[in-house]
Amino acid sequence: MGYNSKKRENKESDNGEREDANPSTSGVRKKEQILPSMVKNKAKRSEIHAKLKHEKKLEKRKKLKSRDAADKRALELGEELPARPIPRTIENTREADETVCKPGDEELFAELETDEFSGVLKTERIPKVLITTCRFNSTRGPDFIKELLEVIPNSAYRKRGTYDLKKIITYATKKDFTSLMVVHTNRREPDALLIIGLPDGPTAHFKLSKLVLRKDIKNHGKPTSHSPELVLNNFTTRLGCRVGRMIQSLFPQNPEFRGRRVVTFHNQRDYIFFRHHRYVFEAKDKKRADSKNKDKDTAEIKISDKVKARLQECGPRFVLKLISLQHGTFDPRGGEFEWTHKPEMDTSRRRFFL
Known part of the structure; x- marks a missing residue:
């Protein structure tokens, strides 16, 4: 007991000397913030x-x-x-890209005047789309194609059967189709989309994910047969401009605003989000009955000058990611690729290509 008491006294004296010797450091230790990762007790x-x-x-x-x-x-x-601070996001801190399109780029405008989509976009040709599937189709693939036929005007479906894709391209070119879409399925789920410009290409291969059909969307609407308005967002680079023009060539260039249909392709971080809506503008005027008087004739009418836009999603809903862009029509062996996605391209989260 005597030895332990002496040892305790020595420790107390040592601690007292240390605290007296460095009072500033003890104050700093008290002010230090204790993080949850520093505590072992849950x-x-x-x-x-x-x-x-x-x-x-x-x-x-x-x-x-x-x-x-x-x-x-x-x-x-x-x-x-006072100016509001702009929050830092992945989009506004993206890496600098030399291929971003600029407003006064005459070389770009000259290319757009003579590219493969200029005939359709100048309304010299009427867009006409042929939709088909892979050889082994699934149960969900036809439902998706049925909704695509309602989204894209002047589109038609042909059963694939055992025909080779090159023969289908030849057939579609003879029938004056301007584009060919191939829906690929895997394990009963559509997982890829191939868009081929006719007759000279190019061929774009997209990965398709997060597909939601119309019947699975809550409070969905039914689209009309009017030509839709097309919205393309954030296709800013040369590659993005080319992909955007390919998507634009699928739809007529004279939208019928009476139908109030909008088809949106929104590019964000190289993922293209597809949405299909109907809209309506209405004045905010509601009739509210007086709580004291239950008579319907003495109802209060509150009218506001504000006009609200209401949206109703028609479906389908899916996400596309570009895998490759190839010159000409589909040729997996001898074709020349303009751009292909490789795993080593994903080293930076702030590097985008579209």
Whole structure:
């Protein structure tokens, strides 16, 4: 007991000397933030995490209140609103690309005037699309093709059977089709889409994923037979412009606005999201009955001048990712590829090609 008490006294004296010798370092240690990863106890770790999350939420709320107060003060004084900070995203911090299209690029405009899609886009030829499948079709493939036929005007379906794809290309060219679409299926699920420009190409191979058919979309609408409006977003590079023009050549260039149909291809991080909607503009006017008087004749009518746009999705819904772009029509052995996706291209999250 005596030895242990002496040892404890020596430790206390040593600790006292250390604390007295370096008072500043002890204060720094107290101010150091304890992170959840530094704690081994699970209950304590979750408690510290919840505390840090609450502090972060309070700090964010404080910043929002100060920003709203500054905006209100500027409006009262008739000054300009303070500039909002632009958040850092993967899109606005993307790597610099030399192939991004510029407004005054005359060389690009000259290429667009003479490319394979110029005849359709100048309305010299009427777009006409032939849709077929791979040799071994699935149960879900025909449902997807049925909805594609309603999305793309002037489109027709032909059963593939045992015909070779080159023979189908020859047949479609003789019948004055401007494009050929091949839906490939794997394990009863469409997983790829091949778009071939006729008669001179090019051929684009897309990976198809996250397919949702119309019947699986909640509160879906039924499209009309009118020619849709086409929206193409974020096809900014030379390759993206070429792919966008290929997609544009599938649809007529004179949309019928009476049908209120919109087909959207939105490119984000080299993933092309497809959506099909119907829209309607309506004034926000509702009739509300007076709570005190139940008589229908004495109903209050509140009319607002605001016009709202309502959307109704018609389906289908899917995502495309470009795998390759080939010169000419489909030729897997001797064809020349303009662009192919390789695994070593995915080294950076901020590098995009479309």
